[in-house]
Amino acid sequence: MKKLFILLIVSLISLYPIHSFADMAEGDMIVTLGANLTEEQKESLLTEMGAPSDVQIVTVTNQEEHQYLGKYVANSLIGTKAISSSAITIAPKGAGITVKTKNINWVTDEMYVNALITAGVKDANIYITAPISVSGTAALTGIIKAYEISADKTIPEEVKQAANQEMVETAKLGDSIGDKNAAALIAKVKEEIAKNKPKNDAELKSIIEQAAKDLNVTLSDAEMNRLIDFFNKLKDLNIDWNQVSDQLNKAKDRISKYLQSEEGQGFLEKLKQFFIWLIDAIKSIFS
Structure with missing residues (x-):
């Protein structure tokens, strides 16, 4: 009887093979949802993400968010509820990482890209959202969790x-030198570490100082010390620095291609017209 039961189970498995996340292909999506979302919020976010009806959903708890963020940010910023959510779509091999966000008010797209590259994530299109405006710090936990499953x-x-x-650290730095500069500085330093791993604090400090000089920003002593401590930790980890460099280059290529595209040129033209209008408006005040 036992043998018959085992044969039946084996037959059923062969008829209905279990799906493996390793089989995820280009265009496939996996979604992370905060555990404290209401059912209505979940449905709304899934619709917003354009998720298929059979999409795999990974739940992220507030406990997990505190596990990875508790050392670096105030508990009040993490909160007591997990509501940040994301959709990760597998991109073509070699495409790099793209990030788009909605209702995220502190962490920028570039900051997510930098952190995800450090984590080893590659070739993915990521959409991060929440039903209300949030800092966005907790979203990274879910994205990494989902990427581990998908990859x-x-x-x-x-x-x-x-x-x-x-x-x-990048978000904190952004509060003093600007979000774009902070993300660019972190990326520049990582790129240099990937090329020439510094042997000591003096060499690391020199790399950070040069990156700051290139961006025309000034770092306080406290900021410099925090960055030295962080990058010392980073360079000693088992990180594939070749992949880091490759993904950073792909991220830069995406920006360059966008600016050269018709859409990008349109954006630059609108920006130019805005500044012309702003200058004219200022002139009119004093005329």
Whole structure:
């Protein structure tokens, strides 16, 4: 009887094979939803993401968010509820990472890209959202969790911690030197570390100072010390620096291609017209 039962189970498995996330192909999507979302909010976000009806959903808890962020950011910023959500779509091999956000008010798209590259994420289109305006710090936890499933790989805990720390440090730095400058500075330093791994604090400080000089920003002593501490931790981790460099280059290529595209040129023209209008408006005040 037992043998008959086993044969029946084997037959059923062969008829209905279990889907493996390692089989995810280009265009496939996996979604993360905060555990504290209402059913109505979940449905609304899934519609917003354009998720298919059979999309795989990964739930992220507030406990997990605190696990990865508690060391780097105030508990009040993480909150007591998990509501940040995301959709990760597998991109073509070699495409790099793109990030778009909605209702995220502190962490920028570029900050997510930088942190995800550190975590080892590659070739993915990521959409991050929430039903209300949130800082966005907790979203990274879910994205990394979903990527591990979709890519069928385990990202070391210390690398996850480093990615979350990087995101928070960049956001804090953005409060003083501007979001774009902060993200660019972190990317520049990582790119240089990938090329020439610094041997000591003096070399690392020199790399950071040069990146700041290139961006025409000034770092306080406290900011410099925080960055040295962070990058020292980063360079000693088991990170594929060749992949980091490759993904950073792809991110830069995407920006360049966008600016050269018709859409990008249209954006620049609108920006130019805005500044012309602004200058004329200022002139009219004093005329």
